[in-house]
Amino acid sequence: MSGHPEKIIRLSLESDPEMLQVVRAAVEKLAELAGFGEHDRCEIVLSVDEGLTNVIRHAYKGRHNMPVEIAISHFDATDGGGIRVIVRDYGPEVDPGQIVEPEKDDLVPGGMGLRIMRACMDEIAYRRAEGGGMILAMTKNLKSREVEDQT
Amino acid sequence: MNQMADIIQNVRWEENVAVVSVMGDIDYARSTGFQSGLLAIVDKKPDKIVIDLSDVGYMDSSGVASLVKLLSRMKRRHQSLALTGLSDRVRNIFQITRLEDVFDIYGSEQEATG
Numbered sequence: 214m215s216g217h218p219e220k221i222i223r224l225s226l227e228s229d230p231e232m233l234q235v236v237r238a239a240v241e242k243l244a245e246l247a248g249f250g251e252h253d254r255c256e257i258v259l260s261v262d263e264g265l266t267n268v269i270r271h272a273y274k275g276r277h278n279m280p281v282e283i284a285i286s287h288f289d290a291t292d293g294g295g296i297r298v299i300v301r302d303y304g305p306e307v308d309p310g311q312i313v314e315p316e317k318d319d320l321v322p323g324g325m326g327l328r329i330m331r332a333c334m335d336e337i338a339y340r341r342a343e344g345g346g347m348i349l350a351m352t353k354n355l356k357s358r359e360v361e362d363q364t
Numbered sequence: 365m366n367q368m369a370d371i372i373q374n375v376r377w378e379e380n381v382a383v384v385s386v387m388g389d390i391d392y393a394r395s396t397g398f399q400s401g402l403l404a405i406v407d408k409k410p411d412k413i414v415i416d417l418s419d420v421g422y423m424d425s426s427g428v429a430s431l432v433k434l435l436s437r438m439k440r441r442h443q444s445l446a447l448t449g450l451s452d453r454v455r456n457i458f459q460i461t462r463l464e465d466v467f468d469i470y471g472s473e474q475e476a477t478g
Binding site: 230231233234237251252255256258259262263266269270325326328329332333 | 389391392393422424425426428429452453456457460461
């Protein structure tokens, strides 16, 4: 690790869809601080929005008063650093292997969100959380995108 | 709060073409109102709906899903749908979801209504 220390935001909120815009604003600002350009910030914001929407829609079946915890961190590293997002819900556990993208012609909204997250972030993984619920972890690296943009 | 009225800012009829101006972010919180507003216009039996997204700064998959449902219903009724005024951010989600070619997307309202 070098340069700036890690910056982290922890949000504890209810599963109210109106909170999506609040979370988007926080993510946008942290991604900007981390040094991501406009296009990458758009992809990070969209991915977090989709992850949280999937929690509200699927894990909590549209209930608006269930707990969600989000941690967004800007990590700095010798290889360029990036941004890491954790979304934790307390809904039913799901076999991570069963969380799959639909085919193009089967436009299930939740599946579309998964496709978006996979396309926009460098790493995305679901796992069961200790004590119940699921954790969605996503990472986007600064360096990989810069290198990609130069090719 | 009338969510539908908040999103659908204006509907202008040019003969049998409805030009619909939309405003604000279209996410899971607002997509139901967005979809309801558009489906109500479909029921007025236009030959074509042009959706102007110039004042939409953000759209997620909920908004795209609403448009897919609208397009599907309109195709069944032999009506057509055109989109215009997409910002780079909004256009990006159509590219990511590989739906850019599914919709008729135009650079200007004039092209879209033609």
